[in-house]
Amino acid sequence: MPEEKRMELEPIGIVRTEAFGKEVRARGHSSEVVLSKDLTGALDGLDDFSHIFVIFWMHKIYEPKRRTIKVNPRGRRDLPLVGIFATRTPYHPNPIGLTLVELLGVEDNVLTVLGLDAFDGTPVLDIKPFDHWDMVDNVQVPDWWKRLEKERSERGQTSLSGPAGRSKKQGTVEN
Amino acid sequence: MPEEKRMELEPIGIVRTEAFGKEVRARGHSSEVVLSKDLTGALDGLDDFSHIFVIFWMHKIYEPKRRTIKVNPRGRRDLPLVGIFATRTPYHPNPIGLTLVELLGVEDNVLTVLGLDAFDGTPVLDIKPFDHWDMVDNVQVPDWWKRLEKERSERGQTSLSGPAGRSKKQGTVEN
Numbered sequence: 001m002p003e004e005k006r007m008e009l010e011p012i013g014i015v016r017t018e019a020f021g022k023e024v025r026a027r028g029h030s031s032e033v034v035l036s037k038d039l040t041g042a043l044d045g046l047d048d049f050s051h052i053f054v055i056f057w058m059h060k061i062y063e064p065k066r067r068t069i070k071v072n073p074r075g076r077r078d079l080p081l082v083g084i085f086a087t088r089t090p091y092h093p094n095p096i097g098l099t100l101v102e103l104l105g106v107e108d109n110v111l112t113v114l115g116l117d118a119f120d121g122t123p124v125l126d127i128k129p130f131d132h133w134d135m136v137d138n139v140q141v142p143d144w145w146k147r148l149e150k151e152r153s154e155r156g157q158t159s160l161s162g163p164a165g166r167s168k169k170q171g172t173v174e175n
Numbered sequence: 176m177p178e179e180k181r182m183e184l185e186p187i188g189i190v191r192t193e194a195f196g197k198e199v200r201a202r203g204h205s206s207e208v209v210l211s212k213d214l215t216g217a218l219d220g221l222d223d224f225s226h227i228f229v230i231f232w233m234h235k236i237y238e239p240k241r242r243t244i245k246v247n248p249r250g251r252r253d254l255p256l257v258g259i260f261a262t263r264t265p266y267h268p269n270p271i272g273l274t275l276v277e278l279l280g281v282e283d284n285v286l287t288v289l290g291l292d293a294f295d296g297t298p299v300l301d302i303k304p305f306d307h308w309d310m311v312d313n314v315q316v317p318d319w320w321k322r323l324e325k326e327r328s329e330r331g332q333t334s335l336s337g338p339a340g341r342s343k344k345q346g347t348v349e350n
Contacts, residue, residue: 007184007232007298009269027308039268041244045257048317055230055271057182069216082220085302093214094184094300096230098273100309115308123182125269127260130314132324133202133290134275139305142223149307 009057011123012039013109015116025117030104033111033124040109043127047106051130054116057123058095065091079144086142097122100130184232186298187214188284190291200292205279208286208299215284218302222281226305229291232298233270240266254319261317272297275305 013035023029033054035043046052068091073079084092101113111127118124141149188210198204208229210218221227243266248254259267276288286302293299316324 005234007186007300009182009184009271011182012268039244039260042258042260044245045255045261045317048315048320049261050313050315051311053273055269055273059180069214070219080220083217085214085217086220086224086304088303088306092301092303093187094230096184096271096301098228098230098301098303100311102311125182126267126271126273128263128267128273129261129316130311131263132316132320134309135314136226136275136277136305138225139310140223140225141304141307142220145223 009125011057012036012126013124015056015118015120015122015124017116017118017120020120024119027115027117030112030114031101031116031118033113033116033127035109035111035124035127037109043106043109043111046111046127046129047103049103049129051100052103052111052113053126053128053130053134054097054099054101054113054118054124055126055128056097056099056118057125058090058097058118059121059123060119061090061095066093066095073144073148079147082142082144096125100134184300186232187211187301188299190231190293190295190297190299192291192293192295195295199294202290202292205287205289206276206291206293208288208291208302210284210286210299210302212284218281218284218286221286221302221304222278224278224304226275227278227286227288228301228303228305228309229272229274229276229288229293229299230301230303231272231274231293232300233265233272233293234296234298235294236265236270241268241270248319249323254322257317257319271300275309 017031019029068084070081071089072081073087099116101115104112190206191209192206194204243259245256246264247256248262274291276290279287
């Protein structure tokens, strides 16, 4: 690694949600992203987007876990042990969370979003609108991934593109 | 903002590319992501994914630019002035780059990717596989965004889902 200046982050805001424990991961709840008031103008025009990435600092990760090299996906021993970078485990060297959420609304410095798997009190680092470059087809994933996907579908859970999504336009924002 | 422990990042690797200047943004080139050798095992199984997110530290951003609040998208005065969070401008408070790329190959601690808009020497912070949660339909974007998209399409530029993509399976990795 080359010599670098220190890479230090500053929070731009914080997550507020009533979800806790497993609810947070299930992603069926809405959350607020409360930004610093001085960043209110930086949100102008964001509400023309239906989906945004929220980048956050997973502040609850026990630091030695950041040295993890391999995991069983979702902690399941019946799935193959793979490298942490081949999964979305939170145990990566830098505890940066990345979640695509549906944007339900923006009011002043507060965003309301659906599907953010971040705990109450999580520092927020960045907001990025969903871009055409983020859309791909012909996506290929491992067999263990397909198996998880199949199980999820059998449980009737839907993704953001399913019927739970796009509630904004029907005016059914829950708050 | 609550009192937080310092949020400091460590590089997990570095970008190597021969592209420079505008070529980097055009995203038609391949790059290498060279990880620390001690993270080689953490890549096991990654090559079963066709697409990954690369999260990086935009080390060339002039620091005062991180205080920007509004921009014209792509610096174009004919497009409306909007908040920085409504665009993918690199001038955000935290210079975190997020790019979805096609994974062309993995060899030991080196990933070869297509479409990474990061300069040679950029510190890499994280790698995440593309997840079903990252796929949405019914995406809504602003009018200025559609206009840029139309212009891009008229210039014949394709996105990752276009014919330039998925070269891995045809064995045409350029290196």
